[in-house]
Amino acid sequence: MQLVLTEDQELLAKTVADFAKERSPVSRVRALRDNRDPDGFSRALWREMAELGWVGIPFPESVGGADLGLAELVLVLEGLGRKLAPEPFLSGVLLGGQALLLGGSPAQQEKWLPKLVEGEWWVSLAYQERSSRYDLRCVATRAEPAGTGWCLNGEKIQVLDAHTADLILVTARTSGEERDAAGITLFAIQRGAAGLRLERQHRVDSRSASLVFLDGVTAGVDDIIGSEGEGGDLMERVVDRATVGLCAEMLGSMSEAFERTLTYLKQREQFGVPIGSFQSLKHRAAQQFIEIELCRSAVMAAARAVDADEDDAAKLVSLAKARCSDAAILVANESVQMHGGIGMTDEHEIGFYLKRARAAELSFGDAAFHRDRWARLSEY
Amino acid sequence: MQLVLTEDQELLAKTVADFAKERSPVSRVRALRDNRDPDGFSRALWREMAELGWVGIPFPESVGGADLGLAELVLVLEGLGRKLAPEPFLSGVLLGGQALLLGGSPAQQEKWLPKLVEGEWWVSLAYQERSSRYDLRCVATRAEPAGTGWCLNGEKIQVLDAHTADLILVTARTSGEERDAAGITLFAIQRGAAGLRLERQHRVDSRSASLVFLDGVTAGVDDIIGSEGEGGDLMERVVDRATVGLCAEMLGSMSEAFERTLTYLKQREQFGVPIGSFQSLKHRAAQQFIEIELCRSAVMAAARAVDADEDDAAKLVSLAKARCSDAAILVANESVQMHGGIGMTDEHEIGFYLKRARAAELSFGDAAFHRDRWARLSEY
């Protein structure tokens, strides 16, 4: 594993940074929030990103993708994360897209992935439930046999970008009890299916998410992604990839929050001197710098380990998420504190970073969850 | 509960402070260590303390004591803790003495307590074993019936001041398995008893402690302190009192270490200014000040709650020990760091405070142990 960017990767990172700066200022996120935008992101911008090839990064050339890996995708997510861009990489390319890529049959992939890569079609993954917290095996939604297929009943929460999705992938229990590892199956449900109802949720980070109600939704054999009863393992692999993507977003947004705070420390004067000259603030800034650098290493390593399917890939994913969670909260808290009163106002953008940091921390497992997972994977 | 000193208590605190300063500089502790003093403390000084009435503080007037409580005793221990005085308050007045006071029969108390209070006789408590860690119910030493009495076999570790003790109280299992709550009995073993062997240990804090080997030591019915098989509850009450005393020592030594460091910060110049003018050191000093103040409140409250036998006395003891452990380590670490290179030399006294802080932390349960106990007592 080489922890250094290739020239191509450096170019990609630079392109994304320029794009994000010009096309996706934080004021755009504010407008989407304040206008209660029904999509929660810009379809036009998404198509542009697809045209730039970013949406297709982790998909094979056969469906129009670039056949690259997380090593490249994290650069896109980091760059967009700097400006808190809400476009559906996490929900569509990672959660939904990777589920199709890792679990879908050739026919399913052929049907959906090209449209996804083109930026004209959206997929979302509904796996989280009220009582599941961070446990992917905790699935109460049931799929009972009905005719030649299944009948699904249950409720999913905080399904990212479900409202704009053409296809919603849903985990349901085809056998076993609520917390059993086996017996989970992933179903593909079309937008508008009978018995499917969505309700838009409003999270603190104003990212688009919905409640998904399944009230007797029917699914056939062809609607299963992967194998019946083996959705648990598939979900773990998919969510690990999404976690790396989320970590990259976190890395981007914590870097940006930190840099904005540094700028503020240099400009803002109190008692006749820049507040950045106060030693305790300097030392706290230096500590944050260190934490961010460690996160950068961890994210790079996790992406490469997953790409190469290394033995300790899962451990490195947990390493990245545990450290990014703690660092993101530290940096966000310090950023607001160092901005003082204006940092507390909704008018200032730094608060958006605080909210996003918390939402990211509490997605895919918080730091304690991933330390526990690290210890479990290390067999102690 | 009133968290304020009475006039008598203030006078006592002042007397102890003056005494400690004049008669017990830290150089005395160094000399005891470097001379490998067989006693590990000064018998002469102990007698003086007894004459001043300090040894008798928590004992009834009938045995020559002052019939006061922990509220007073913590003042003595805090004052002596400032200078790391190693005289056997913990082992003799608290562990051994309180076991006799709370568990002993009138005859046993009459026999031993007057001598103890006079400062002419010493008692020690052997309860800790290799695998017991902080669990008072974990006793592997066994007492098997033998004739009309018992025969004891086992090994105790780090028995404070065992070498100077005329009487060693020993926990042994008269029934049950190694970690059972019931079945523990406390026996009084005379110095020189057949089958009793001591070996002096050398701890990092150079406090006198010994291994106690019991190799077929016999004990009769009269040698039981309290009731057969009920020594577990007795030990918990005794160790709670000793813990409050230890916390007071910790409060004294962390206060002194902090004050010495403050003095150093004001005197020591680097780059032409006192290092105490650097803001990051100031803020760290202020944080330590806060922690010490909170410890002071907790120690006062725990002492008064135990004296008054309040419902939440055990919780307050755990509060005091958890916070004193964390604060003592914080202050000791910061003290060495702020002293810089000289703080690392054995020649400087600040290192003695670091070592004592660690020894205290790892006695009677560390901070995590007491947080767990707090949660248990709070029923969650």
Add this chain to the structure above:
Amino acid sequence: MADLETFRTQTQGWLEVNAPKSLAGLPLAPDGGNWGGRRAHFDPPEMKPWLERMAERGWTAPTWPREYGGGGLETDQAKVLREELSRLRMPSPLTGFGLTMIGPTLLRYGNEEQKREHIPKICRGEIRWCQGYSEPGAGSDLASLQTRAERDGDDFIVTGTKVWTSYADLSDWIFVLVRTDPRAKKQEGITFLLIDMDAPGVSVSPILLISGKSPFSETRFEQVRVPVRNVIGEIDGGWTVAKALLGHERSMIADAFGGGAGQRKGRGGSPLADLARRYLGNGSGRLNDAVLRDEIARCELDERAFHLTVQRARDAAKAGHQPGAESSLFKVYATELNKRRTELAVRIAGPQGLGWEGPGFEAEEIDRTRQWLRARGNSIEGGTSEIQLNIIAKRVLGLPD
């Protein structure tokens, strides 16, 4: 002593007759009682006669001089009055910055005319006051204020902006610091002024916080004409007045954090543990997540140790000791602890801790989210944690500048 018992009996008699029974034990609104003012809102309506009767006796401001509408009571009499009100569980008839901030300042620094004009109205709850100290860009460095007042005959012409003016939208008058001599050194050339909010050129806009709505406003002054007789203290000498008021405010905040917290929290209950039980369950009597359990215990220990410290300060004061160094930690510790506590509560709730509005989130989940966000400001407002630590380092520990 006999007099005091007489006073108690009389007070009991008077309250028996005049205190509306329907108000007894009334849970006060979140913003804490009746604030009076031109647009006063009496809820429940019995608050109005209660205020009027108490004001008539001067008991809205029991220890202030009778000549200005106060009660003229001695300290021990005022204590008896408090005790009797508390015994009957009567709400305070009036609260607000008039009674707590500008009133005491006027009594100390105002001239006779100013006292006669403003204090009776404060006592009767006719005028609601707000405070205009902070400015955009000033922060902890209050004296760097930019709002300027230029002399024009018997008036000053005031132009500038004040931020964090609590309840400015509901207030009638504001007390502000303005710069009257721009050439003077920073803390000189500042004047303390009273301004009628109805004066032409005063405008108020609300400040939205990251946690949502807030009582804070931004108050703008555009060429506002203010009579020179509204200056408190000397022209260019307002910093002295401001410091006194600020000291008063800081001790109030410390009291609020110390006293309030100390009173509010007893020994019972573990709200965080209850929360964890709900979100995580507990097997065999223990919370299922041992690591969160440890964090909850840590938080509770810190809270208890803090409350014991508040009690220690209070017990020492009761015993007649000078305030000890420990009170210097109240503000910084209470606010930092509150930040940790609200963060921990959100983390316990896990993904359900992310609610901003329904659906899918319970009202209490949304409250928790907003409390966490609001708490971030605790360590900024009323003197940042950094300023508090500076003060401890300098004044308590004597560390050099």
Add this chain to the structure above:
Amino acid sequence: MADLETFRTQTQGWLEVNAPKSLAGLPLAPDGGNWGGRRAHFDPPEMKPWLERMAERGWTAPTWPREYGGGGLETDQAKVLREELSRLRMPSPLTGFGLTMIGPTLLRYGNEEQKREHIPKICRGEIRWCQGYSEPGAGSDLASLQTRAERDGDDFIVTGTKVWTSYADLSDWIFVLVRTDPRAKKQEGITFLLIDMDAPGVSVSPILLISGKSPFSETRFEQVRVPVRNVIGEIDGGWTVAKALLGHERSMIADAFGGGAGQRKGRGGSPLADLARRYLGNGSGRLNDAVLRDEIARCELDERAFHLTVQRARDAAKAGHQPGAESSLFKVYATELNKRRTELAVRIAGPQGLGWEGPGFEAEEIDRTRQWLRARGNSIEGGTSEIQLNIIAKRVLGLPD
């Protein structure tokens, strides 16, 4: 390239003949190899011929000029030599401050006579060097040194005390900073001097640390006569030389923490978890204490993230990039982490973590105690953590003074 392969073949041939097979794979002593010097101790005895043969070829200092006893190799040749030595698992024939510190300094700042006198002896391991920079009371403020050198004809008379002189008791010569102009500004008036430890007036006493014995000494100079020709660089211009050497030392320390740690620790094993298993047991495959388990995981995560950062810096360097900002964190992070790790190990051991000497404690328990105590110094020596954070704040983050 062809030349390089020829060089490799020749080197292989020479090593085949001259490298004592008995030394292959030799575990080096804790202080890391053969330090040479007048009182050199060769253990095992084959180290002596190994040193002599390598020195003869100049390969104790492969890239130094041949004229002074070095090997005169190009960088890529030196790399080949390292590779071949590593392939045969041969220990380094010589180490010490002569090769790592004073040698490079002499090559850059020494005059011809000085180079001819000292460098060959360094290359042959005849003279062991130590460093005299720190003084009692100087600490991080190195330039505040007090040791003075007064001119007396062709000599300086040196009086003063140096502390933290590692291995002074085993060294033959010392390089020191002395004050030659007490009236000059702090960093001026300092001179860089070489002193023979056998000179009359030099005395060495060991420094006992809180963790026990140490390689450090205090070195006193009482009226020590030192020829003026032993000045390196200009008289009163020693600060320039010192800074260069210091920069060199700091990068060595950073390498040691980064590189050393990175190489030493692979992916395998959880020593802290093993320790906890021993002291606490693990039921059902998990450590019994979930809170300690979390702390152990935290420590391991930090360690792994740090090593990945070291790797990132190294990979970037290999790819030809300039050293990134990340290397500025190596020293402070590695030392603070080591402090935490050693503290955690002691806490895991519980009461058995308190051992200073037997009986009742195992040797490894006593080691653990002393490692914890010794580690406290990591964040002080070689630039305190505070200094490191200052440097990051200033140089990396550009925060103002």
